[in-house]
Amino acid sequence: MKKYLILCFVVLFISFQTGAQETxxxxxxxxxxxxxxxxxADAMRYFSTIIESGYASGEVYYNMGNTAYKQHNIPLAILYYEKARLLIPGDEDLLFNLELAQSRTxxxxxxxxxxxYERWWNSFLIFLPPGGWAILSLGVFALSAVLFLVYRFISGMTLRKVGFYGFLTGMVxxxxxxxxSVASQQQLTAHKxxxxxxxxATAKSSPADDSIDIFVVHEGTKVEITEHVGEWVRVKLGNGSVGWLKSKAIEVI
Structure with a gap:
């Protein structure tokens, strides 16, 4: 009986705790x-809890960036703005705030x-968020299928022509x-x-402490990771400069 009461108490306690958790x-x-x-500080705690629970979104990352900026933590603000940009790439407020934070580096x-043509292509990729092109492609395919059925089964010549040429245009x-859609997903995963x-942090010519100093970067600077060797990462700057940094000096987006 005592064990039964203890078990009931544990179950009720767990149920209460689960029900008390915020969504x-x-x-x-x-x-x-x-x-x-x-x-x-409270805002950061709430947003961090969402991310730690695996429910992160562009809006959550954006608000994390705003909160970090208000706390004068510029590298953390830029990190979360960049995370948000992967999910909501065309958001004007996000891009403005990111540029504002970068101006303080x-x-x-x-x-x-x-x-x-690279600028033209990139403007296409950011027109929709990741997954947006995939959804649009499914919609276009469904519309093309309807137009094909119109061409195949409607007897009127005018409607058949509309269905035929509409189907061809839709397939293009x-x-x-x-x-x-594929290019958008590759852009997310191909470059880290x-x-x-x-x-x-001083970038070295090779992954060794006694190698030649190449350049120095400061907090908030964005780098592209091209290679890993032990505790070192080979990074590339936006201007094309390449060097090796300790991995502990950076946070991956």
């Missing part, structure tokens, strides 16, 4: 309220200029959206970037 939506609302009240690195757009968190 991600509730935590997000609490975080926004805390941010509006300038209680930035020590390093002013001018990126290599892109060719016109379908293939284009599939290519953009990071933000420098060390106040300053």
């Amino acid at each position: 991600p939506e509730q935590l997000f609302s609490l975080g926004v309220e805390a941010y509006s009240a300038r209680q930035y 020590v390093d002013k690195i001018e990126p290599l200029p892109l060719l016109f 757009f379908f293939l284009l959206t599939v290519v953009l 970037h990071a933000i420098v968190f060390a106040p300053s």
Whole structure:
């Protein structure tokens, strides 16, 4: 009987604890309220809890970046703005805040200029968030299928022509959206970037402490990771400079 009562108490306690836990939506609302009240430590705690629970989104990352910026933690703000940009790449407020945070970093690195077709292609990729092109491609495919059925089964000549040429046009757009969907996903996974968190870090010519110093970067600078060797990572700056940094000096986006 005693064991039974203890078991019931444990079950009720666990149930109470589970029911008392806030949902991600509730935590997000609490975080926004805390941010509006300038209680930035509380806001950071609420948003961090959401991320640790595996419910992160572009909006959560964006608000984490805003909160970190208000706490004057520029590298952390840039890290979360960059995370948000992977999920909501065309958000104007996000891009403005990211640029504002970057203006407060020590390093002013001018990126290599892109060719016109690279700029054109990138503008297409960020037109929709990741997964958006995949959803659009499914919609275009469904519409093309309907137009094909119109061409195949409707007897009127005018409607058959509309169905036929609409189907061909739809398939062209379908293939284009599939290519953009694949390219968008590859852009997320093919290149791994990071933000420098060390106040300053010296890039070496090789993964060794006694190798030649190449350049120095400071907190908040974005780098591209191209190789790992032990505790070292080979990084590339936006201006094309390449060197080796200790992995503890950076945080991966």
